[in-house]
Amino acid sequence: xxxxxxxxxxLRELIARSAAPSVGDTASALGVPETDAAAAxxxxxxxxxxxxxxxxxxxxxxxxxxxxxxxxxxRMADGRSHYGNCVWDALGVIAMxxxxxxxxxxxxxxxxxxxxxxxxxxxxxxxxxxxxAVPAARWWENIVFT
Amino acid sequence: MxxxxxxxxxxxxxxxxxxxxxxxxxxxxxWTVAKSWHGRRLERGWRRFTPAEAEGVFASAGxxxxxxxxxxxx
Numbered sequence: 001x002x003x004x005x006x007x008x009x010x011l012r013e014l015i016a017r018s019a020a021p022s023v024g025d026t027a028s029a030l031g032v033p034e035t036d037a038a039a040a041x042x043x044x045x046x047x048x049x050x051x052x053x054x055x056x057x058x059x060x061x062x063x064x065x066x067x068x069x070x071x072x073x074x075r076m077a078d079g080r081s082h083y084g085n086c087v088w089d090a091l092g093v094i095a096m097x098x099x100x101x102x103x104x105x106x107x108x109x110x111x112x113x114x115x116x117x118x119x120x121x122x123x124x125x126x127x128x129x130x131x132x133a134v135p136a137a138r139w140w141e142n143i144v145f146t
Numbered sequence: 147m148x149x150x151x152x153x154x155x156x157x158x159x160x161x162x163x164x165x166x167x168x169x170x171x172x173x174x175x176x177w178t179v180a181k182s183w184h185g186r187r188l189e190r191g192w193r194r195f196t197p198a199e200a201e202g203v204f205a206s207a208g209x210x211x212x213x214x215x216x217x218x219x220x
Binding site for chain 2: 048086095
């Protein structure tokens with residue numbers, strides 16, 4: 001088992017079940033001792049490939065997917081839906097899956113519903129704008145806020 | 147990173163919360179970055195970009211300058 005096996009297992013489970021696998025689930029699926037899977041989770045978190053709930057090994061983020069509900073919903077053409085960590089990650093889910101999809105979110109100022117539509121690899125024109133509050137070099141100071 | 151109806155909504159949102167305005171760009175630029183950033187995540191052997199690679203991805207979408215710099219300050 002490599003850390004990449006664990007990373008891919010987490011992503012594939014999030015895509016298939018909209019839930020992140022526990023360390024025990026991953027160990028069983030990959031046929032490895034739970035201690036090995038736990039160590040892989042720790043290494044992936046330390047290298048910022050996944051984000052764990054503080055003080056646990058529960059996956060919070062496996063970019064571009066969120067393991068918990070967010071205001072950034074991805075609705076794929078095949079009927080599946082997913083959560084992105086932010087609107088960028090939500091578009092990233094569509095890019096990662098390589099299929100048509102919509103991102104449904106809201107204007108953070110007025111709560112108006114906003115939809116970004118991707119068809120055939122192209123983003124449909126929109127009047128919306130993106131705001132990034134934190135400079136790139138500081139994203140990991142508080143990745144949940146970013 | 148959040149989506150707003152317009153720059154006016156960004157201005158109002160920042161003002162109400164006492165937050166400094168960050169940077170504003172288009173969803174098209176974000177889509178360009180998202181494709182490079184996330185498009186290969188399901189490939190075996192994927193790895194995170196180095197800071198220089200990441201800055202190159204930002205630049206490919208026209209996102210340049212101090213806000214997008216990943217180099218440590220001098």
